[in-house]
Amino acid sequence: MHIFYEENLQNALVKLSPEESRHCTKVLRLKAGDEVGFTDGKGTFARARLVDVNAKSTTAAITHRELKPKRNFHLHMVVAPTKNIDRFEWFLEKATECGIEEVTPIICAQSERTVVKPERLKKIMLSAIKQSQRAWLPRLNDTVKFKDFINNYSSDTPSFIAHCDEGEKNPLRDAYNPGKDVMIMIGPEGDFSPEEVQLARDKGIQAISLGQNRLRTETAALVACVAVSFMNGEL
Amino acid sequence: MHIFYEENLQNALVKLSPEESRHCTKVLRLKAGDEVGFTDGKGTFARARLVDVNAKSTTAAITHRELKPKRNFHLHMVVAPTKNIDRFEWFLEKATECGIEEVTPIICAQSERTVVKPERLKKIMLSAIKQSQRAWLPRLNDTVKFKDFINNYSSDTPSFIAHCDEGEKNPLRDAYNPGKDVMIMIGPEGDFSPEEVQLARDKGIQAISLGQNRLRTETAALVACVAVSFMNGEL
Structure with missing residues (x-):
């Protein structure tokens, strides 16, 4: 149909x-x-x-x-747009198919792309909800600079930042409790800067890992979405 | 590095x-x-x-x-190449980043694409192991017709076919036991035909679902890979 x-x-x-x-x-x-x-x-x-x-x-x-009811949790992905915009668009299409409630494109210190076209991204999300027969269109927030996002961030929602640097990190599976709302930050090709990771931690955002391997930005972002869906019994 | x-x-x-x-x-x-x-x-x-x-x-x-040791399970994805080859290549790149041991492109009754270029696919996998710092290159088998694959298939490995039709299906999470090798079949845009699903079931391949939503071929295939990795404690 x-x-x-x-x-x-x-x-x-x-x-x-x-x-x-x-x-x-x-x-x-x-x-x-x-x-x-x-x-x-x-x-x-x-x-x-x-x-x-x-x-x-x-x-x-x-x-x-x-x-159709909303999912019993709210997944907010805060993701740095990739240098090659196709990769970010691909993430948005797949995350919409797999289920996601909110997306914020974030511009980081090491971002190679600082502009995205929201009209085009919205078209991709619309096409993905039609394709996957979803009743809820994810909310696409305005693109924001990392520091502005962090300075304004205040939430009781469990919040995570995935990065590849050394340091104390829990696997997502241990950090996240199913059934809870969640916000996850994924950095650009060059990763978050150590300063950005520290600013996030100062705001109570926990550092997490997504496994031993170095995943591309868009892969890491989708893997996080699928893992959260899986932990909530959706797959 | x-x-x-x-x-x-x-x-x-x-x-x-x-x-x-x-x-x-x-x-x-x-x-x-x-x-x-x-x-x-x-x-x-x-x-x-x-x-x-x-x-x-x-x-x-x-x-x-x-x-580096191999993973303690072997994931074999048997996936119908998509009409738009970019989508299949994208799956292969992402599955390689996330971990996969073996891929077989399969041509089904409702396949709109019947040819793939293995040299190009191998290049994509090589690039993805470099990018994700993986030590093992997945094995890419020759493209095969569904009936030939099924007629020759004989394995003690737990084996699953994901399809969107009605009928008895378990969620992947219930069907698969972590730590075990696994083979998962994902059909083309038009899905497997009912006859193909039956032929697979006759061979002991269990029907599974990947959730309530209608996922594209390449999305379903990657979601299955990520779910298997997650169940094995990799994320």
């Missing part, structure tokens, strides 16, 4: 955008009577039948609507 | 290939006396100092050599 995104699913009829109408007819070759799904990214998942199909304006009638 | 791949690390001196020599001088700008690492992909990890650096032929002297 193909899933569409539509912000408003409260009415009985849903009108697809011109872009989605075209996709519906030209690519998917759907016809009146075919069943489709809708997500509003705010918890509602609906089934519908296409009633009027054409390349400019397609309409669907909702047959079933359900409110 | 930058890591190079070199098949033979038995001698005291290692001569880098012309390509790696060029990379060493032009991109990394390394100098005589700088420390580098080597992996032979067969368990040996070495530290060395560059003794003679130039763009055509660079030599390093090994200072320390260690044989």
Whole structure:
């Protein structure tokens, strides 16, 4: 079943955008009577039948609507965008498929990329919730500098910073208790600077490791998401 | 520390290939006396100092050599290459970073891609072991048709097939016992056909699920790798 995104699913009829109408007819070759799904990214998942199909304006009638619960924990990933933006976008796509509630792109001392395009990132997340049939669109925060993030950070949520330097670190599996909200910070290609790690620790953010091997930024970030999902019984 | 791949690390001196020599001088700008690492992909990890650096032929002297143990389980992923080969290559890179012992590309009834270039895939795996400082290069088997794979498959290894259809399925977490070798099959964009799932089950391969959400082929394959690593205490 193909899933569409539509912000408003409260009415009985849903009108697809011109872009989605075209996709519906030209690519998917759907016809009146075919069943489709809708997500509003705010918890509602609906089934519908296409009633009027054409390349400019397609309409669907909702047959079933359900409110899907949020996960019983909130995963906030604070991740440095990669030099090659494809790698960050890939992380965002995969993390959205696997489940994530909030993302903050963070610019660090050793970041080689300092700009991201939020419109493009939001498109990727929308496409990923449709693909994976998720009802909740992750929240994408504004890109922020490490020091501004840390200076403003104050939370009772268990919070972790993963880095590759020596020093006291617990594995994520020991540091995180399932069922709890969690914030995890992942640094850029050059890693967090020792000063950044110290600033985070001064704020009560615990240093963690993600195993013996040196993972790329986007790999480490996704591994953390999957591990948190696994620990919460989702896989 | 930058890591190079070199098949033979038995001698005291290692001569880098012309390509790696060029990379060493032009991109990394390394100098005589700088420390580098080597992996032979067969368990040996070495530290060395560059003794003679130039763009055509660079030599390093090994200072320390260690044989890294294999993991105490063998993970064999049997994965359908994706229509967009980037996605399969991405899986291979990430799975190599996260740890995997063997990969078999498999062509299924609903596969949209039936050809892969093994040389290119091997390059990606080599690059990923260097990047993640792994001592073992995964084995890449020849691409094989689903029916040929299943007809020849006979193993005491716990073996699983992940699919999205209805039917009796256990979550991977319940199906797999940590410490054991494991083989996991992941289908193409159109999923395994019901007939393929049945053929696998007839061979004693258990059906598993990877959660409630519809994951892309490459996402499902990586999630399975990370879950197996996590269950074995690697994260």
